Amino acid sequence: MYSPSIFNDNFVDDLFEEVLGFPFNFGKKAEIATGRMITDVHEFDDKYVLDMELPGYDKNDVKIELEDGYLKIEAEHNEDVENKDTAGKIIRKERFTGKCERKFYIGKEAKGEDINAEFKDGILKISVPKIQEQPKVESKNYIQIEG
Numbered sequence: 001m002y003s004p005s006i007f008n009d010n011f012v013d014d015l016f017e018e019v020l021g022f023p024f025n026f027g028k029k030a031e032i033a034t035g036r037m038i039t040d041v042h043e044f045d046d047k048y049v050l051d052m053e054l055p056g057y058d059k060n061d062v063k064i065e066l067e068d069g070y071l072k073i074e075a076e077h078n079e080d081v082e083n084k085d086t087a088g089k090i091i092r093k094e095r096f097t098g099k100c101e102r103k104f105y106i107g108k109e110a111k112g113e114d115i116n117a118e119f120k121d122g123i124l125k126i127s128v129p130k131i132q133e134q135p136k137v138e139s140k141n142y143i144q145i146e147g
Contacts, residue, residue, distance in 0.1 A: 036100070037052050037053070037054065037073065037075065037100055037101075037102045038052070038053045039051065039052045039053075039102065045130075046129060046130055047127050047128060047129045047130055048106075048127075048128045048130065049125060049126070049127050049128075050104070050124075050125070050126040050128070051123055051124075051125055052073065052102070052123065052124040052125075052126070053122065053123060054075050054119075054122055054123070054124050055122040056077060056122070057075050057077050057122065058077075059119040061075050061076055061077050062074070062075045062119060062124060063075075064115075064117055064126065066106075066110060066111075066112045066115065068108065069105055069106060069107050069108035069109075069110060070103045070104065070105055070106070071103065071104045071105075071106050071110070071115070071126070071128065072101060072102075072103045073101060073102050073103075073104075073124070073126070074099065074100075074101040075099070075100055075101070076098070076099040076100075077097055077098070078097055078098070106128050106131075107131050109131045110128065110131060114128075114129050115127065115128050115129075
């Protein structure tokens with residue numbers, strides 16, 4: 001009977017787990033390794049709502065910026081913890097530490113004051129209003145001729 005080792009990072013076990021289980025178990029291990037910011041986007045009549053999973057992060061670890069029509073979400077988490085606890089030294093840790101970011105194009109007409117964000121229980125919820133594209137009106141600019 002095969003049972004995975006919790007005591008070390010075995011390359012062969014991990015290789016077969018990744019290769020043989022690829023389309024079916026892609027998720028938890030890849031999220032830990034890359035710090036992926038898994039996001040669900042919901043569309044409503046008047047807005048879009050992004051639900052982004054950020055487990056282990058605090059509200060102060062997250063920055064949201066609007067620049068040139070892109071909504072940029074950055075999360076940075078660092079753990080400066082000694083590798084010992086009351087149960088003994090830690091020999092394997094699978095929590096993501098570092099920085100990750102995502103960008104979503106929401107349009108150049110978007111304004112920061114219209115976007116709302118809430119962070120609760122490891123879920124960042126961002127509400128972005130739908131912006132009606134204004135039709136471009138071509139106007140002729142005649143130049144006055146003097147004389």
